[in-house]
Amino acid sequence: MNKRTGKQVNNSITSKTKTMTTHTKAEVILSVQNVNLSYAGKQVLHNVSFEIKNIVRPGVNQGQVVSLIGRSGIGKTQLFKLLSGLQKPTSGRIMIHETKEVQPGDMGVIFQNYYLFEWRTIHQSLWLAAKQNKALRGGEKEAIAHYTNHFELAEHLQKYPQQLSGGQRQRASIIQQLLKGSDFLLLDEPFSGLDVCVLDRVVNLLLDVSLSDELKTLVIVSHDIATSIAISDTVFILGKTEGEEGATIKKEIDLIERGLAWDKDSRQQQAFADTVAEIKSCL
Amino acid sequence: MKTMKTIFQPFGQLSRQVFFTMLVAQVVIALVLWQVGSNGLIPSPLQVKKAFLQLLSTRVLWENILVSLGLTLQAMLYSIAITLFFAYLSVLPFFRGLANFLVKCRYLTLTGLIFIFTLLTKDGSQLKLSLLVFGIVPFFVTSFLSVIMAIDKQEYELCKTLGYNNWQTLYEVIIVGKADQVLEILRQNFAIAWLMITLVEGLSMSEGGIGTLLIKYNKYNDIANVMALQGIIFIIGIGFDYGLGSLRKWLFPYAGLKA
Numbered sequence: 128m129n130k131r132t133g134k135q136v137n138n139s140i141t142s143k144t145k146t147m148t149t150h151t152k153a154e155v156i157l158s159v160q161n162v163n164l165s166y167a168g169k170q171v172l173h174n175v176s177f178e179i180k181n182i183v184r185p186g187v188n189q190g191q192v193v194s195l196i197g198r199s200g201i202g203k204t205q206l207f208k209l210l211s212g213l214q215k216p217t218s219g220r221i222m223i224h225e226t227k228e229v230q231p232g233d234m235g236v237i238f239q240n241y242y243l244f245e246w247r248t249i250h251q252s253l254w255l256a257a258k259q260n261k262a263l264r265g266g267e268k269e270a271i272a273h274y275t276n277h278f279e280l281a282e283h284l285q286k287y288p289q290q291l292s293g294g295q296r297q298r299a300s301i302i303q304q305l306l307k308g309s310d311f312l313l314l315d316e317p318f319s320g321l322d323v324c325v326l327d328r329v330v331n332l333l334l335d336v337s338l339s340d341e342l343k344t345l346v347i348v349s350h351d352i353a354t355s356i357a358i359s360d361t362v363f364i365l366g367k368t369e370g371e372e373g374a375t376i377k378k379e380i381d382l383i384e385r386g387l388a389w390d391k392d393s394r395q396q397q398a399f400a401d402t403v404a405e406i407k408s409c410l
Numbered sequence: 411m412k413t414m415k416t417i418f419q420p421f422g423q424l425s426r427q428v429f430f431t432m433l434v435a436q437v438v439i440a441l442v443l444w445q446v447g448s449n450g451l452i453p454s455p456l457q458v459k460k461a462f463l464q465l466l467s468t469r470v471l472w473e474n475i476l477v478s479l480g481l482t483l484q485a486m487l488y489s490i491a492i493t494l495f496f497a498y499l500s501v502l503p504f505f506r507g508l509a510n511f512l513v514k515c516r517y518l519t520l521t522g523l524i525f526i527f528t529l530l531t532k533d534g535s536q537l538k539l540s541l542l543v544f545g546i547v548p549f550f551v552t553s554f555l556s557v558i559m560a561i562d563k564q565e566y567e568l569c570k571t572l573g574y575n576n577w578q579t580l581y582e583v584i585i586v587g588k589a590d591q592v593l594e595i596l597r598q599n600f601a602i603a604w605l606m607i608t609l610v611e612g613l614s615m616s617e618g619g620i621g622t623l624l625i626k627y628n629k630y631n632d633i634a635n636v637m638a639l640q641g642i643i644f645i646i647g648i649g650f651d652y653g654l655g656s657l658r659k660w661l662f663p664y665a666g667l668k669a
Binding site for chain 2: 211212213231232234235236238240242243244245246255256259287289290303304307
């Protein structure tokens with residue numbers, strides 16, 4: 128079973144192959160190269176380097192979810208801002224498809240509080256985002272209708288953000304960034320402060336987004352270890368190493384290799400508990 | 411007893427009915443004290459009421475009110491245009507200093523500038539208008555710059571994530587996003603314009619206006635009419651405050667919404 132679609136995608140998958148689903152890691156789509164960030168003379172991030180590669184699964188059209196896990200105050204938000212292009216690193220660079228240095232607007236960004244223009248109706252906000260997407264030219268109306276129907280927001284289009292619930296704001300925020308058309312969607316603490324029922328809905332929503340396109344890559348910055356593992360294909364752990372000032376990537380965990388990706392019931396596996404414990408020990 | 415306690419409690423919450431009753435009682439007490447305390451020089455509330463009703467029935471009052479309102483609205487329009495021009499441009503480093511200088515102009519007195527403005531303008535009408543505009547603009551600019559300074563950083567960041575350039579961001583966040591605040595500033599600062607009108611109208615009395623009328627009544631120690639006129643000025647001010655507030659809610663429905 129594919130945890131994203133809930134459908135049987137490969138009948139040949141046996142209990143053995145469940146731990147190593149058929150896939151290939153192709154070209155690098157995002158690379159963070161020796162990124163350092165100092166703020167007021169204090170090193171916040173130290174030599175952060177990692178790569179996200181395009182994951183290709185034969186017969187399956189889906190993107191991927193990558194999580195950056197770290198303790199509160201470790202520098203996750205700073206790394207989030209660097210990835211989104213809103214802030215420049217002190218040194219190092221962040222490249223998209225190895226050809227272009229990240230600029231503001233290259234990434235879809237979902238802020239922790241799902242910020243939207245308070246003076247625009249949801250429809251106006253979505254329209255403005257769609258107008259920024261050259262690929263949608265002429266088809267903005269249809270694209271808005273498609274996403275708002277898919278994410279159950281169609282009946283709220285004429286409302287202002289202040290009139291929406293937290294969940295509705297989150298969906299509006301995600302649709303806005305999807306309409307803008309970036310392959311990457313950065314999410315800052317999307318699971319923060321959610322109750323169990325809402326958390327499940329958010330997880331399903333994000334999986335749904337990752338399914339929308341082969342190159343759609345969700346980068347989640349979070350301190351929620353279990354939920355991040357349950358949703359991701361790859362996890363990067365942001366932490367501090369002894370004797371070094373500033374946080375860095377301490378470990379990369381390939382959840383596909385561990386059989387934890389694309390499995391709806393991954394939480395039931397021993398490997399899941401082991402991975403949670405492993406990450407905790409790194410933080 | 412519980413209500414009495416709440417009335418004098420910090421952050422005490424009163425029902426609408428209790429609050430209204432309390433307000434009426436306070437007004438009645440004030441009027442009674444005024445009536446009892448008034449002597450030959452200070453007119454009693456009843457004398458003021460009589461003068462008030464008499465004034466309302468005269469054509470002179472309405473003509474003068476129209477003159478003052480015309481001048482005030484004209485000054486407000488010019489002031490808001492100048493304010494928006496400089497406030498919007500204040501995000502450009504070249505104009506930042508000028509906008510900040512305008513803010514500091516609050517501390518200049520109009521009285522000290524009358525002679526210069528008399529030389530710069532060609533008639534009394536222009537003199538009044540330019541003095542009023544000069545008096546209002548620094549307050550408008552101060553208010554609007556504080557709105558710009560208080561803009562949440564995330565508003566700019568959202569624009570950047572949507573791929574807006576700096577001009578698009580200026581248009582979306584400051585011009586469109588803060589349009590409701592322009593009306594709020596107008597509402598809050600209308601009182602300043604209304605306060606100054608009586609001052610500047612005294613400089614050129616040929617065109618009339620409530621300021622002129624006020625000076626005339628003061629000159630003849632007609633205190634009952636002075637107080638009645640003050641009441642009318644007060645009511646017009648409150649009316650404008652309410653009208654501009656309602657206009658803001660109508661034009662910008664999101665302004666009254668809370669997340």
